[in-house]
Amino acid sequence: DSGVTQTPKHLITATGQRVTLRCSPRSGDLSVYWYQQSLDQGLQFLIQYYNGEERAKGNILERFSAQQFPDLHSELNLSSLELGDSALYFCASSVGNSPYEQYFGPGTRLTVT
Amino acid sequence: AQKVTQAQTEISVVEKEDVTLDCVYETRDTTYYLFWYKQPPSGELVFLIRRNSFDEQNEISGRYSWNFQKSTSSFNFTITASQVVDSAVYFCALIYPAREYGNKLVFGAGTILRVKS
Numbered sequence: 389d390s391g392v393t394q395t396p397k398h399l400i401t402a403t404g405q406r407v408t409l410r411c412s413p414r415s416g417d418l419s420v421y422w423y424q425q426s427l428d429q430g431l432q433f434l435i436q437y438y439n440g441e442e443r444a445k446g447n448i449l450e451r452f453s454a455q456q457f458p459d460l461h462s463e464l465n466l467s468s469l470e471l472g473d474s475a476l477y478f479c480a481s482s483v484g485n486s487p488y489e490q491y492f493g494p495g496t497r498l499t500v501t
Numbered sequence: 502a503q504k505v506t507q508a509q510t511e512i513s514v515v516e517k518e519d520v521t522l523d524c525v526y527e528t529r530d531t532t533y534y535l536f537w538y539k540q541p542p543s544g545e546l547v548f549l550i551r552r553n554s555f556d557e558q559n560e561i562s563g564r565y566s567w568n569f570q571k572s573t574s575s576f577n578f579t580i581t582a583s584q585v586v587d588s589a590v591y592f593c594a595l596i597y598p599a600r601e602y603g604n605k606l607v608f609g610a611g612t613i614l615r616v617k618s
Contacts, residue, residue: 390545419604431592433605444603478546480606487534487553487596487604492546 391415392493394479400499406467409496413460413481419443420462421482421490422454426475437462438485469500503528503597507609514583515617522578522612524593533597535569535576536606540590552576583616590614 391414401407413420422434433446437456448454451469456462466473476497480490504527514520526535537549550560552569560567564581580587590613594606 390547421605423606430610431606431608433607436603436605438603444601444605446605476544480546482604485604487598489536489548489551490604490606491548492538494545497544 390491390493392479392481392491394477394493394496396496397494398497398499400501401469402501403469403471405469405500406465407469407498409464409466409477409479409498411462411464411479411481411493413462413479414491417481417483417491418460419482419485419490420456420460421480422448422462422464423478423480423492424475425478425495429475431478434464443485466498471500474498474500503533503595503602503607505593505595505607505609507591507593507612509612510610511613511615513615513617516584517582519579519581520583520614520616522580522591522593522614524576524578524609526574526576526593526595528595528597530597530599533595536594536596537567537576537578538592538594538608540592540611542589546592549578580614583614585616585618588614588616 393412418439434448436443454464476495480492482488482490506525539547568577590611593609
């Protein structure tokens with residue numbers, strides 16, 4: 389158990405809908421990262437937050453947004469969902485804003501039908 | 502550009518065999534960090550090792566060992582006396598800590614390891 393929690397574990401929704409994925413980092417970790425894992429794209433970085441502020445962005449779609457709250461938990465919002473958004477979404481956390489090891493949550497499997 | 506290549510898509514071995522997973526990376530700077538992660542069938546990503554570019558010492562942890570060679574831009578992972586529980590997808594990853602990249606992990610495509618009893 390990495391100490392990173394993600395909810396829900398599974399999510400099935402229809403095209404055009406909006407969903408919110410939630411992540412709680414390990415106790416004491418200030419950085420939160422979101423990654424998407426799909427068969428065609430592999431593991432791709434979406435976005436990083438450090439202590440409530442956006443730190444870096446990857447190839448995150450405009451339909452996707454995220455935030456990190458004062459209690460350090462983070463949410464990833466996916467809207468106008470398309471079939472191609474079906475993937476495993478991971479949250480990870482690390483101690484600070486340095487290249488320390490990132491500990492991953494169990495992931496949220498999103499299926500868009 | 503940062504890139505990680507894991508040329509071996511899938512490897513099958515019989516239990517107790519040694520197996521080496523290859524990782525070749527590309528990065529333009531002298532400061533970078535390399536990682537290995539394991540993804541068992543249950544799906545979670547498990548951190549195995551982190552190595553910075555200034556530390557070329559090889560590392561051994563139980564049946565696991567890592568060979569870092571800057572001259573060939575490789576960071577290979579060897580499992581000695583493999584076991585069925587080692588069956589998983591293994592990812593090599595790189596962080597190149599530039600401001601515009603944050604601390605994003607750049608992953609290779611992964612190598613599927615199947616250990617048969």
